[in-house]
Amino acid sequence: MSVPRPIYVLTFCLIAGLLAAASPARAERAKNFNDAQLKLLFSGTEVAGEGSCQLIYPGDLFLDFTFHKDGRFFVDYDCVTAGGYEGGDAGNTTGTWSIEENELCTVFKYPGLGWENVIQGNCYSVRHDRSGFGFYSRAGRFLELTFKHHRFPTKGKLLTAVLNLSGGGTGAVASTKTEKTPKIKTMARSVTLPPAPYKAPLVGTKIKYDDRIYRVTRTDGFLTVYRSVTGAKLSYLNAYALFGEYADNLYVTHDHGFEISYKIDTDNRKKLEAFWPLEAGKKTKFEVIEEDAGIVPLYTTYGQSWVIALEVAKAEAISLNGINYSTYVIVEEAKSGDGFSFVGRKWYHPTSGLIVKAERTWTKIVFEPPKIPNFAEGDEDNYTLVKVRFPEGTIAVAAKQEPKAPPAVSTAELARLEREAEEKRKARAAEIARLEREAEKKRQASARKAEAEQKARTAELAHLEREAEEKRLAAARKAEAEQKAREVEIARLAREEEKAREAEEKAGTAAQKEIARLKREAVEAKKASLAEVARQKREAAEARDAEVASLRQQLEEALKARKIVEAPKAKAKAADGLAGIKFGNYHALIIGINNYKNLPKLTTAINDAKGVAKVLKDEYGFKVTTLIDPDRLDIIDAFDELKETLTDEDNLLIYYAGHGWLDEDTDRGYWLPVDAKPKRRSRWVSNATITDTLKGLSAKHVLVLADSCYSGTLTRAADVGTRKRKGDYWKKMASKWARVAITSGGLEPVADKGGGDHSPFAKAFIDVLQENASIMDGVQLFGKMRRPVMVAAEQTPQYSDVRNAGHDGGDFLFVRKK
Known part of the structure; x- marks a missing residue:
């Protein structure tokens, strides 16, 4: 060859x-x-x-x-x-x-x-x-x-x-993972345990394992977020129903530096929820999807799904460091679409709700660009509980000896207790349904009554307006006829005067001249009399118009008085439906910039900021921080201070009024502080900085209102259709995390004037806040602001959740205090 x-x-x-x-x-x-x-x-x-x-x-x-x-x-x-x-x-x-x-x-x-x-x-x-x-x-x-x-x-x-392999010969390459697990003597024996319901750990719980430290930063139903420190690496781990783990760069890393994130969708979350309560023999299988947060979702190109199978193998008592734990042993097997796989076991302690021991071995690893595996074949990822610190006022059960098991319950007794519990549950559900039906009937009756009253008031006002209009038209027709008659009479008198003058000239005698003079005087007297009559009629018409205006004013004042009386009742009725809901504390960061050093100055931004701050503080009880003409460092320092001080019991509103800019090459928007220079980004604040700040905040609800050009790059398209605010809607919105924004426009310049002393956007926001009588969510706020802004200026406001900032389906709630 x-x-x-x-x-x-x-x-x-x-x-x-x-x-x-x-x-x-x-x-x-x-x-x-x-x-x-x-x-x-x-x-x-x-x-x-x-x-x-x-x-x-x-x-x-x-x-x-x-x-x-x-x-x-x-x-x-x-x-x-x-x-x-x-x-x-x-x-x-x-x-x-x-x-x-x-x-x-x-x-x-x-x-x-x-x-x-x-x-x-x-x-x-x-x-x-x-x-x-x-x-x-x-x-x-x-x-x-x-x-x-x-x-x-x-x-x-x-x-x-x-x-490190200098002493080796042929054979498999050893793992590079450093095993930090101390030599712990572990003893195990079989035990019998009752079904274990899911137990959410308390926020603030600090769990120390032999090679890592977890701290619980947030819980929301079945979701728990841990702050994880492994060696020198700091990250955040999400655990859904304890065993559904997902985080950034969890198993693989993108070779171009993009972030590979993971998610568990609604259907697979339900599978994990159904895995509880734990009992021997119970199984489930769920999927975790890889996504690339840097550009587009990886599942369109390289993304894979992980299929993870869980089984409660047995109940087992183990001893760690001289402490006994009665545990369930959960076996896991995982495989990804591109060939990665691992097996493992976890020992779950029902009394404390903690995993006290975990083992994992990577059985197959592939290298397939653009993803780099974080583990090698044969690597082990094991950890064992060392100690745990619970929040103040709770018991550190992992530091105590396991209590003795309660006496065994017979099958018949257990069945009876389960039947009683089920009957009680059904009775409670029926009672709740009955109360909800009664409340709904009352609400509908109240709504029908209010609608009927409103129709009656509208009809009464329309009737008065028709009567006033008919009187005005009748008076106008009469005045017009009288005016025509006066004009005819004046013309007749003018002709007679002309004839008398001609006769006087022809007569030439003194007597005839005297007669002509008397006729002229009679004509002039009649003209004066007609003018006086016209004046009196005008005054009468003006008196009638004043009387109609007075009646209309009295009616409006009566309606306003009724509204003032009914508003507290409506507010009290709304407050009855909000009893027991913890809305938390309200904070606001208000930014207004007029006096730019290197850019055209604005006229209303500072006045907008002061007006918004006043209504939030006086009428809604916000704790307000106002920045007037700040530079970039002032804004970033304010963000960092909020990140250090706010907790999940807080709500935050950020209002920005100033110049904005869109970098069309990168499709990224910016806020421009007072010292910003054209084409120099070092003094600009990017949307990425704002999004990262929102993602790192501990506040449960965050709303950003941006009144600047090109502010629409902060949001993504979303459906803001009508919501049904029934039952426990407000309670759900108050419990879920929210990261939302309302912007004054999309990818377009917006108006600085058009609302008097305020911009159209700021005026609409202040008006809606002042008109609200009780509680209002972000969707309602946006719906009431949108049309006034579009009418006053050529711009279209937008509302959505903030991209990649941790939004979880909640909304910002405005609760009026005064």
């Missing part, structure tokens, strides 16, 4: 490299790597080599190897002649590789033409010396090697891992 030209050239280049290194004096006396070290270096690794080559002229040789785990390799080569002379060449080929007697052996695809002596079947030792990693033959060093390792990204970490 003929040898392709690129293979011949590569053979010649490597022969030249060997000859160039033929001087034994240049060979380093470092120790050759053994089989285990070679397997760690080359299995599944990309390796770059540099050496010398010579075809017609001498040159530099560059090789790029990819060593696959199944024993195949692929290589690109390039011989670049020095000085730009012709005669260089490039190509690629494949082959197989193996490790034999502490040497790396390569067999290229095509034999002949010197392959037997140079490449095919030839084996090389590998060392690390002052020059780095290198290939060595008996003639000495002939290739400089650079490794791109999937587990050890830096040369220092790779060399440390290799040297």
